[in-house]
Amino acid sequence: MAKLNMVEAIDQALQQEMQSDPSVIILGEDVGRDGGVFRVTDGLIQRYGEDRVIDTPLAESGIVGMAIGMAIAGYRPVAEIQFAGFAYPAYDQLVSHASRMRNRSRGGVHGAARVRMPYGGGIRALEHHSESMEAVYAHVPGLKVVVPADPYDAKGLLVAAVRDPDPVIFLEPARIYRAIKMEVPEEPYVVPLGKARVVRPGRDVTLIAWGAQLRVMREAAERLAAEAGTEAEIVDVRTLSPFDFETVVESVKKTGRAVVVHEAPRSCGFGAEISAQIMERALLYLKAPVARITGADTIPPLAKLEDYYQPDAPRVVQAVKDTMEF
Amino acid sequence: MAKLNMVEAIDQALQQEMQSDPSVIILGEDVGRDGGVFRVTDGLIQRYGEDRVIDTPLAESGIVGMAIGMAIAGYRPVAEIQFAGFAYPAYDQLVSHASRMRNRSRGGVHGAARVRMPYGGGIRALEHHSESMEAVYAHVPGLKVVVPADPYDAKGLLVAAVRDPDPVIFLEPARIYRAIKMEVPEEPYVVPLGKARVVRPGRDVTLIAWGAQLRVMREAAERLAAEAGTEAEIVDVRTLSPFDFETVVESVKKTGRAVVVHEAPRSCGFGAEISAQIMERALLYLKAPVARITGADTIPPLAKLEDYYQPDAPRVVQAVKDTMEF
Amino acid sequence: MAPINTLVSYSVQSVKVLDEDGSVDISLMPELSPEQLKALYEHMVLTREFDERMFKMQRQGRLGTFARVKGQEGAHIGAAFALRPEDWLVPAFRETGALLLRGLPMQQLLQYWSGDERGGAFPRSLNTLPIAVPVGTHMIHAVGIGWALRYSGTEAAVLTFFGEGATSEGDFSEAMNMAGVFQAPVVFCCQNNQYAISLPFTKQTASPTVAQKALAYGMTGIRVDGNDVFAVYRVTKEALERARLGLGPTLIEAFTYRVTDHTTSDDARRYRSEEEVEAWKRRDPIERLAKYLRAAGLLDDDGVAAVQAEAENRVAEAVTAFEAIPPISPEETFKHVFADLTPPLAEERDALLRRLATGASPGATKGE
Amino acid sequence: MAPINTLVSYSVQSVKVLDEDGSVDISLMPELSPEQLKALYEHMVLTREFDERMFKMQRQGRLGTFARVKGQEGAHIGAAFALRPEDWLVPAFRETGALLLRGLPMQQLLQYWSGDERGGAFPRSLNTLPIAVPVGTHMIHAVGIGWALRYSGTEAAVLTFFGEGATSEGDFSEAMNMAGVFQAPVVFCCQNNQYAISLPFTKQTASPTVAQKALAYGMTGIRVDGNDVFAVYRVTKEALERARLGLGPTLIEAFTYRVTDHTTSDDARRYRSEEEVEAWKRRDPIERLAKYLRAAGLLDDDGVAAVQAEAENRVAEAVTAFEAIPPISPEETFKHVFADLTPPLAEERDALLRRLATGASPGATKGE
Ligand SMILES: Cc1ncc(C[n+]2csc(CCOP(=O)(O)OP(=O)(O)O)c2C)c(N)n1
Ligand SMILES: Cc1ncc(C[n+]2csc(CCOP(=O)(O)OP(=O)(O)O)c2C)c(N)n1
Ligand SMILES: [Mg+2]
Numbered sequence A, B: 001m002a003k004l005n006m007v008e009a010i011d012q013a014l015q016q017e018m019q020s021d022p023s024v025i026i027l028g029e030d031v032g033r034d035g036g037v038f039r040v041t042d043g044l045i046q047r048y049g050e051d052r053v054i055d056t057p058l059a060e061s062g063i064v065g066m067a068i069g070m071a072i073a074g075y076r077p078v079a080e081i082q083f084a085g086f087a088y089p090a091y092d093q094l095v096s097h098a099s100r101m102r103n104r105s106r107g108g109v110h111g112a113a114r115v116r117m118p119y120g121g122g123i124r125a126l127e128h129h130s131e132s133m134e135a136v137y138a139h140v141p142g143l144k145v146v147v148p149a150d151p152y153d154a155k156g157l158l159v160a161a162v163r164d165p166d167p168v169i170f171l172e173p174a175r176i177y178r179a180i181k182m183e184v185p186e187e188p189y190v191v192p193l194g195k196a197r198v199v200r201p202g203r204d205v206t207l208i209a210w211g212a213q214l215r216v217m218r219e220a221a222e223r224l225a226a227e228a229g230t231e232a233e234i235v236d237v238r239t240l241s242p243f244d245f246e247t248v249v250e251s252v253k254k255t256g257r258a259v260v261v262h263e264a265p266r267s268c269g270f271g272a273e274i275s276a277q278i279m280e281r282a283l284l285y286l287k288a289p290v291a292r293i294t295g296a297d298t299i300p301p302l303a304k305l306e307d308y309y310q311p312d313a314p315r316v317v318q319a320v321k322d323t324m325e326f
Numbered sequence C, D: 001m002a003p004i005n006t007l008v009s010y011s012v013q014s015v016k017v018l019d020e021d022g023s024v025d026i027s028l029m030p031e032l033s034p035e036q037l038k039a040l041y042e043h044m045v046l047t048r049e050f051d052e053r054m055f056k057m058q059r060q061g062r063l064g065t066f067a068r069v070k071g072q073e074g075a076h077i078g079a080a081f082a083l084r085p086e087d088w089l090v091p092a093f094r095e096t097g098a099l100l101l102r103g104l105p106m107q108q109l110l111q112y113w114s115g116d117e118r119g120g121a122f123p124r125s126l127n128t129l130p131i132a133v134p135v136g137t138h139m140i141h142a143v144g145i146g147w148a149l150r151y152s153g154t155e156a157a158v159l160t161f162f163g164e165g166a167t168s169e170g171d172f173s174e175a176m177n178m179a180g181v182f183q184a185p186v187v188f189c190c191q192n193n194q195y196a197i198s199l200p201f202t203k204q205t206a207s208p209t210v211a212q213k214a215l216a217y218g219m220t221g222i223r224v225d226g227n228d229v230f231a232v233y234r235v236t237k238e239a240l241e242r243a244r245l246g247l248g249p250t251l252i253e254a255f256t257y258r259v260t261d262h263t264t265s266d267d268a269r270r271y272r273s274e275e276e277v278e279a280w281k282r283r284d285p286i287e288r289l290a291k292y293l294r295a296a297g298l299l300d301d302d303g304v305a306a307v308q309a310e311a312e313n314r315v316a317e318a319v320t321a322f323e324a325i326p327p328i329s330p331e332e333t334f335k336h337v338f339a340d341l342t343p344p345l346a347e348e349r350d351a352l353l354r355r356l357a358t359g360a361s362p363g364a365t366k367g368e
């Protein structure tokens, strides 16, 4: 099996889905000739031409709106927004149309735009390039929200998203685009939407995260095992909407403790939803309050202060220790 | 003291702030000649003229963007978005600029647009006219989010918002625009932002809500007292951001039980944040999990099914009973 | 060296075929058979009758807020009359006549405006999108559909409607620009009824016409008298044909007037004069067409009465059919959020059904 | 009856003053004193030198990603040269020369591009907004400021810059339309450098010029040769004067070329040919101005060398000053979210400070 990083895995997923399904269309800023600013769509225009890999004008609302129209007409558009921080102009199209077209027409047509975007911090970028606003999509009925944490999942989840009949916000953690290489099967496969997974079993505490934070979790778990003999179970949420509460709750029922980690601002982040659900579904199992390790409720800082904003292993380790001693 | 409904109270607040502060400017669709589609700005253009009560073209992003420019230039713009369901085109201006201008310029300039909008369901309106998306503002660092629950607060909170140096999303529950009349002092007064209030004391359970749900809470509390002898304490959150966790947590520490109510979709609604904070700050006081009574994670239904979506007193009563028996 | 150089020159044309006294400019008159002419007339009368009836039902509390089309029948029916079944229609919310012309059953529209989402289930065969309430946001869907038609080699086009107020929204500009870039087979039809709720056209934009907005996108723009159903039909037909042939999009400004309130929630007397409204009522598109038909020997007093009676009948039947529709069940809210019910939604739905099973019925708060 | 009626006619002009060989059209040459001419030249050279130095520093890892302005000095410096101190500048991100001309200290710009937010603290007296990264979204702020200037009776105007890519964003259209409606004293200056990252202008819009986009808003639009600093200056000066007099906004398209990569993260060879770039390098705006100055006896070889040496000195000083800036403290993140620290933010800040006090330092994840 070839070892791929996330960029390559996504590129491969797109290439294979385009190959097997002529209704798959790519569109976005610089996705064609340039292969995307992160090279995620590299080589696709050479294979599939300008009509299926569309370099659009600079207009995010238009990109998503056009994708909705394509979906209505029976295509499977995969739109790219260059950075999640530039997706807000398309928020109206997502909330008012993509998420509702099916409901409005009682299933007659649907607005299943698949919208990929690099998101999250840790890449020392300019203002607006480090946004983690997954919660403002997860709160919208009718949108699915997916975040892969490694190349294998990135391919399988994206294949699932492309084949899914509903609009999907597919958030790609830019920080780990090239940071992880792993074996990725050559043939297409599906990692189903709506299923979390336990990536490390453990008995003492459940660590819950998605995307780039999974690496932080793993490091924290190793340290905890080494430093304190604490065995952390790690759950990769993978799909924020629909949320797989069963996998999460089952783990917490076992461990009795949970720490949720995300880099998005704390207030009203998806961690709050997870925390609330754990209380609702497993209060009597809890030996300590569910802790949240998150970004601050500040504007994500520029490069020099970014590390102070991002959750890191020491913070998680400390939070787990506090939780264990509660 | 005159008895005013919320529309009149807001109109009066705007009028008085315009009177005392020449930098206060109103802008929005139909706010002038028409006095606003809900008549909230009725009479203002006659008093202050077209230059201070500006009928804008139909462009929400432009309205908020222009307000940001006015704020930069030293004015206090109060923009109206006709319905919260039409604010999404302005989401980018709010997230990318209003909330960040101060931070970006290190305090040199600021984007303190005050953005009023009718929000919420219960008015038997068309699609998009019943939105309760307060959470997608409360999640944005740098925005304040305020929801009045009665005419007195509407006036005092709006005066505070107009005088506040930061951008404020001021959500007016359309459902109770004219449903409540109460004595409102003629002279201007401030209800400070960031302070919740206990509107009904009680020992057994804390009901937490904002906006139109306060009426539902009161009815539920009366029924609970009558039917079950359960004395509910009601907290009106008033400001979602910054959130007054102290008032909420203090109440829950006393009662040991809490039910949060909102009509917004459940997943990632502001109720999740409150629930998570209660657990974080008061787990050991809890006799039952914090319950959430909310709208469903569906597209808000049209008129005929609206009542099935909106929280109502029977649902809250039941939730409290379940909580009491936990 | 040519220091001041004229790079490009443009002009904006306006077209009128049918005069207010019913006479036409033969050189511009579109080809329309007597049957087509009568169909046009019948359809405009039916739409007006339906609009009147809906208004009454709204006042009786049987329908919710809706947007009347009275006085604008020439504009949107004239345009939609040029559509073929394989074309697409992407409406806003003030095109009742166009929707009916596409074959949408009247009772379904009543159902929709009564607040029953099942009314939005427009038959898929109509190639017609549901009503779009957020102003200006739907035209880009027409571009996406148009792209798909072109890409698939389908000889069909998309007609999308919107008001002049919608042209101020950023999405209008993005849709126009993308239509230009992708040469999408889309006809953008602006019903310029001169008001966006209370805002008059002159305050909506400093541009003297909507038509010239096309120039920003390298597109053709043209203005027609929107109360002249022949002009609107002719111009739209040509634009659709060009679109179907791959010759690109067109912007049509149908200059008309909203003689009623903005919606049933509005009171237009707050912002405009009775005289202005009366003057425009005299330019009624149906009257104008009737004059022509009478002069052409296609209509007489009996014909007028018959068409009116038939319209009333059909509307009455639709109202009866509407009233026979069983009430919508609360489960409907959960049905089409996603293609398949997700586990969290199933949980929420089940909770609702359990509540209802215990006899609980949703209670509005006291005193409302 | 006038069936086909020309409603309005427009043409789009282009202006050129300074030829590629350095000769000027006297009839169009703006009034500029020898001092002003020299200042223009010095400033363009300084900007280029600074741009080169920043590029080197970026490659050394001392700065983050930034957008070079090489080849576009004529466009944005020519335009900004027409500003008065009481005017406002609302920049995008590719106007280094204009920012420096406003008086922004070079070290502050270095600080900003190095990822230190304190660099955004542009002195309030400069009437200059911070850099706007989201494309197309800032021009509406210029309209709000312009509205305020006009309302307060201040005889001043606003100049806002953006690229041709920005014209595809809906916000551009909303800003232009509102500027037209409110007759805001705003000059919209589009640096059409023919690329938006990899997308060439011809695919950005079907409109042959940016200038004609003004017609959609009842505004005047004009194209100038953006590598002709005299033409840009002249046209901008006139537009600003009109604006200050309350005669409304103008759209200026400065037609130029981005001879470098889009940003330091880009590789332009992926999407355009070396020949194209080379051809445009030969139209360099600084060279062109130098030819004129030489012919006018205002510059010679020594002068060129002296100006270059002075630019190098000033840049070197700025780099030294930049390097002396003490590191930013983590507390800064919390300082300007709101005017006053809110209780929840104070709690978060205190938690961070407590962590740091225990000696914890933020740790990147292993293997990064
Ligand atoms: C995005 C958005 N903003 C505001 C509204 C409220 N609204 C409904 S119709 C309307 C005016 C529309 O004017 P125009 O486009 O001219 O169409 P008309 O109603 O005249 O047919 C407004 C402001 C809306 N529906 N959508
Ligand atoms: C809203 C938004 N979308 C995408 C981007 C990413 N991006 C940065 S610059 C750029 C191209 C801008 O092109 P243009 O407006 O012509 O300006 P230029 O870079 O050529 O000066 C893009 C797509 C962004 N910054 N903002
Ligand atoms: Mg209109």
Ligand SMILES: [Mg+2]
Pocket: D163, D164, D165, D191, D192, D193, D194, D195, D196, D197
């Ligand atoms: Mg460009």
